[in-house]
Every structure is written in structure tokens, then in C-alpha cells.
Amino acid sequence: MGLYISTVAGFFVVLMISLAMFINYLRMGLNSHSSVEIDPKPTEKY
Template sequence: MGMYISTVVGFFVVIMIAMSMFIHYLRVGLNSASSVKIDPKPTEKF
């Protein structure tokens, strides 16, 4: 029973670490504020 609990808890910890790394990648790597620096909004209207 102890081996089962430690396996489930370990697997849960690994999944939580992976999810936190994925969320960190989405928040830092896909920063929407940098899009304005690369391609600013045009000032002229056509």
C-alpha cells in the first residue's frame, strides 16, 4: 500500500511540475506586449 501511495504522489508531483513549466512558458514565452514593439499599430487610417 505504501508503494502505491508513493507512486501516485510522485506521479502527481511530476505532473504538477510539468504543468507549472508549461504555464510559465505561456506567460513568458508568449508575451503579447512584445508584439507592439515588433509590429506597432499603424497611426494612419485608410
């Protein structure tokens, strides 16, 4: 029974770490501040 609990807990920890790394990867890749540097907002309105 102890082996089962430690296996499930270990898998859960690995799953949470990989999920946190994936969310951090998305936050860095989808940074909205870098879009202003690449394509600045136009100053003139038409």
C-alpha cells in the same frame, strides 16, 4: 500499500510541476506586449 500511494503522489507532483513549467513557458513565449515593439500599431486610418 504505502509504496503505491507514494508512487502515485510522486507522479502527481512531477506531473503538476511539469504542467506549471509548460504554462509558464507559454506565458513567456506568447507575451502580447512584445508584439507592439516588433510591429507597432499604425497611427493613420485609411
